[in-house]
Amino acid sequence: MLGGNSDAARQARALGLVTQDPGLLPWLNVAANVRLTLEITGKITGANDDSEERVAELLEHVGIAQFAAYFPGQLSGGMRQRVALARALAHRPRLLLMDEPFGALDEFSREEMRLELLRVWEHKRTSVMFVTHSIREAVFLADRVVVMNGRPGRVTAEVPIALERPRSASTEELPEFLKLVARVRSELSAGIGEPAARPVVSGDPL
Amino acid sequence: MGRMRRPALSIAAPVLAAVLILSAWEAWVRVRDVKEYLLPAPSAVLAALVDDPGRYAEAAYLSLQAALIGLVVASLGAFILAVVMAHSRTLERALYPPALALKVTPIVAVAPLFTIWFGFGLAPKILITAMITFFPMLVNSVIGLRSIDPRAYDFFTSLNASRWQVFWRLRVPSSLPYVFAGLRISVPLALIGAVVAEFLSGSPGMGQLILIANGDFDTPTLFGAVFVLAALGIILTASVAVVERRVLFWHDSSTGV
Numbered sequence: 001m002l003g004g005n006s007d008a009a010r011q012a013r014a015l016g017l018v019t020q021d022p023g024l025l026p027w028l029n030v031a032a033n034v035r036l037t038l039e040i041t042g043k044i045t046g047a048n049d050d051s052e053e054r055v056a057e058l059l060e061h062v063g064i065a066q067f068a069a070y071f072p073g074q075l076s077g078g079m080r081q082r083v084a085l086a087r088a089l090a091h092r093p094r095l096l097l098m099d100e101p102f103g104a105l106d107e108f109s110r111e112e113m114r115l116e117l118l119r120v121w122e123h124k125r126t127s128v129m130f131v132t133h134s135i136r137e138a139v140f141l142a143d144r145v146v147v148m149n150g151r152p153g154r155v156t157a158e159v160p161i162a163l164e165r166p167r168s169a170s171t172e173e174l175p176e177f178l179k180l181v182a183r184v185r186s187e188l189s190a191g192i193g194e195p196a197a198r199p200v201v202s203g204d205p206l
Numbered sequence: 207m208g209r210m211r212r213p214a215l216s217i218a219a220p221v222l223a224a225v226l227i228l229s230a231w232e233a234w235v236r237v238r239d240v241k242e243y244l245l246p247a248p249s250a251v252l253a254a255l256v257d258d259p260g261r262y263a264e265a266a267y268l269s270l271q272a273a274l275i276g277l278v279v280a281s282l283g284a285f286i287l288a289v290v291m292a293h294s295r296t297l298e299r300a301l302y303p304p305a306l307a308l309k310v311t312p313i314v315a316v317a318p319l320f321t322i323w324f325g326f327g328l329a330p331k332i333l334i335t336a337m338i339t340f341f342p343m344l345v346n347s348v349i350g351l352r353s354i355d356p357r358a359y360d361f362f363t364s365l366n367a368s369r370w371q372v373f374w375r376l377r378v379p380s381s382l383p384y385v386f387a388g389l390r391i392s393v394p395l396a397l398i399g400a401v402v403a404e405f406l407s408g409s410p411g412m413g414q415l416i417l418i419a420n421g422d423f424d425t426p427t428l429f430g431a432v433f434v435l436a437a438l439g440i441i442l443t444a445s446v447a448v449v450e451r452r453v454l455f456w457h458d459s460s461t462g463v
Contacts, residue, residue, distance in 0.1 A: 010366050017364035023357025026456040027379050036375065040367045071456055091365070 009095070013041045016088030016096040016126070020103045022080060024072040030083050031055050031068040037090035058086040061120055078109035082116070089124060098130045102137070114140055115169065122166055135188070139163075139180045140172060147187045157187035246426040251433060254426035261415070262434050268411040269404065270438060272328055273396040276335025281343045281392070283336070285385070288347030292377070298348070309341035313399075317406035326409040335399035339392040346388030350381030383457045386450045393442045397435060 009015050024033050034055045038044050044051045059065045062082040072080055081101055088096060098117075102110045114137060121128060132138050138145045139161055147157040161180055163171060171177055228248045234240070235247040242250055255262060287305070291298040313334055320330035354376050362372050404413025412431050419427040 010364060013366055015364050017361055019357055019360065021357050023355045023359070023361055025358060025376070025379070037365060040362065040365045040371050040375075073456060087361075097364070 013091055014094040016091070016093035018081070018084045018088045018096070018098045018101045020100040022084030022087075022101075024080060024083055024087070026072050029069050029071050030064065030075070031059065033072070033083055034058055034086045034090050037087050041091040043091055054090065058090055061089075061123060062086045063116065076109070077105050078113055081105065081113055085117070085120065089120075089126065093126065096126050096128045098128060100131055100133065103133070110137075111169070117141065118165075118167055135181050135184050136172065139177060139184060140167065145184055147184060149188070156190065157184075159184050159187060243423045243425045246429055250426045251429040254424075254430040255433065262430060265410065265412045265415045265431070266434050266438060269397065269400045269413065269435075272331035272400040272403065272411065273335055275328070276332040276399060277339050277389075277392055277396040279332060280336040280340040280396075281385075281389070284340050284343035284388075285347045288344055288351055288381075289373075291344075291348050292351035305341060305344055308337060311337070313337065313402055314406065317403055320403075321407040321409070326407060330407060331400050331403040331409065331411070334403040335396050338395045338399040342391045342395070343385070343388045346384040346391075347381060350384030351377050353384060354380045383454055386446070386454060389446050389450075390443065393446055394439050397439055397442070401435065 025036065028036065035044075035051055038051050038054065043054075056065065056068070059068055062085050064079060064082045064086070067075065067079065072083065075083070084101070101117075102113045105113060117128075118141065128141075130138070130141055142161050145159040145161060146155055147159065148154065149156045159180065163174070163176060163180070232247050232249060235245060240247075246254075287301065291301055316337075317330070317334060320333055324330045324333070358376055359372070362376060367375075400411060401413040401416070403409070404411035405417050406413075408414055408417060412435055415431045416428055419425070419431065
C-alpha cells in the first residue's frame with residue numbers, strides 16, 4: 001500500500017495511529033501530547049522551530065484549541081479522541097490507521113466524531129484505514145468497505161461506497177445509504193464467525 | 207481528578223488525636239503515680255526537651271544528615287540498577303539474589319564491622335541507611351519502569367521512536383508513582399537506619415543520645431529523643447507527600463492522602 005511492508009512504513013514515519021484507548025500521556029497537557037509527535041519524529045529543529053504554530057493549527061483543526069492547556073484526565077472520551085487524532089496527524093503521515101477509535105464513546109459523541117473526522121479529512125486528505133464493528137459507521141465514512149470475517153481471519157468482500165461527498169448527518173437518511181448498509185450486512189452474514197468490517201476512506205488512490 | 211479536601215479538618219483531626227493520646231497518657235501516669243524512670247508523663251518529657259534543646263537539635267541534625275544522604279544514595283543507585291533490571295529479564299534474575307541478600311543481612315551483624323572499616327563518622331551511618339532503603343526503592347523502581355501503558359507504547363512504536371525516547375518520555379515518567387510509593391516506605395526506614403547505626407556503633411546522633419539516656423535510666427530524655435524522631439519522621443513523610451502531589455498531579459494516587 002505504501003510501497004513496502006508495515007515495518008518500512010513505520011520506519012519512514014508514514015503512519016499515524018489512533019486506537020480505541022489512545023494512551024495519551026497523562027502528565028503532558030494537550031498541546032504537549034501533540035508536540036511529542038513532532039519531537040519523536042524529529043520535526044522540531046533548533047533553527048526554525050515552528051512547532052508552536054503547528055500544534056496550535058492542529059488543535060484548531062480538531063476543534064480543541066481552547067483546551068490546549070488541559071490534561072487528558074480532565075477531558076471527556078470524545079475530547080481525548082480529538083487529541084489522539086491531532087497527535088496522529090502532526091507529522092503529516094501518508095496513512096492514518098484508526099482502530100475502533102470511537103468504540104468506547106457514547107452514541108452522541110460517536111456521531112459527532114464521525115462528522116468531525118470527515119471534516120478534518122476534507123481538509124487534510126490523508127488516506128485513512130478505519131477498522132470498525134459498526135456497519136453504519138463504515139458506510140458513512142468510507143470510499144471502500146472491505147468486509148472481513150474471523151476464523152480464519154480473511155477478506156470476504158469489498159463494497160465500493162459511491163455516496164457523494166462532503167457527507168453530513170442527512171447522508172444517513174438517503175435510500176442509497178440504507179441500501180449499502182444492507183449490502184454490507186448481507187456480505188458480513190455470508191461469512192461465519194465474528195463479524196468485522198474494514199472500510200477505507202481514501203484521499204488519493206492507494 | 208475531582209479532589210474533595212477540607213484543609214481545616216485534615217489538620218485538626220491528627221492534632222486532636224495526638225492531644226487525646228497525650229492527655230490519656232498524662233492522666234494515667236498521674237493517677238497511678240507511675241515512677242518516672244519507668245514511664246515519664248508527657249509533661250516530664252517536654253521538660254527534658256526544653257531543658258537542653260541544643261543537645262537534641264545537634265543529635266537530630268547528625269541523624270537527619272546521615273538518613274537523607276543514605277536515602278539519596280540508595281534511591282539513585284536503586285534506580286540505576288532498576289533501569290538495567292527492567293531492560294533485561296536475564297539481568298534481573300542475575301541481580302535480584304544479591305540485592306535480596308543485601309536486604310536480609312542483619313544490620314546488627316554488620317554495623318560493628320562497618321565501624322571497624324570506616325570509623326565513627328558519617329560513612330558507616332550512610333552505608334547502613336542505604337542498605338535498609340535500597341531494596342524497597344529497587345523493587346518499586348523496577349515495577350515502575352515496567353508499568354508503561356501498552357497503548358502509549360504502541361503509539362511510540364507507530365512513530366518509530368528510539369529506545370532512548372521511549373525511556374525518557376514514557377518509562378521514567380510512568381515509574382514516578384512507584385518511585386514515590388517507595389520513598390514513602392523508605393523515608394521512615396532511613397531515619398531508623400541512621401539511629402540504629404548510631405545506637406550500635408556509639409557514633410554521635412539520636413541513636414547515641416538514646417543509648418546514653420538508656421544507660422543513665424534517664425527515661426524522660428530517652429522519650430524526648432523518641433518524640434523528636436517521631437516529629438522528624440512526620441515532617442519528612444509530609445514533605446514527600448507535598449512533593450508527590452505536585453509531581454504526580456496527573457496520577458490517581460495524588461488525590462488521596
